[in-house]
Amino acid sequence: MKKYTIALATLLASASVFAEEAATHTAAAATATGSDKGMLAIAAALCMGVAVLGGTFSQGKAASAALDGIARNPAAQDKIFTPMLLSLALIESLVILGFLVAFVKIGGLL
Template identity: 55%
Template structure:
């Protein structure tokens, strides 16, 4: 028996072992699956908002530090707008978190 046939047999057996327990825990028809979708959606919303906020804050701080490194005398003119920008970025993440809590409370 070739290695490819053995590997395909193991993969099929593994897939079957992975899929059949799902059928055992399947929900009956007419069950309330909408609440789970709201919970998943709010979790995704917070995760994506945190990812975007983290990337935005990283770029803002990197640019500010690069500007300060090039011209240390402009530190005060760079630092205040950077902090305001970071606060605005973070407020969007907090807003998505609040919306997710409101949606999850309606489950």
């Protein structure tokens, strides 16, 4: 597990190295032609895929934990159900935000 965590942290930290290069190419992406349009479509699809994947896993975990709590103590359903719905709504809002980012990315294609 420790190797997996280190590999994941390295992967996420290395993304900041390319941030400056991406900033210089932002203006060029607005006037994308040729193969750049394909890269924008891939970026939008990747953004949407990661958002949906993360949202799906977290919603499943939240629902599982809430149902487990209700199964152990049925009297606590009112105290568990409302925070669970709030957390599911917040998780879904992150997925919708990823959807909007994908549309902004693909906006250069239209």
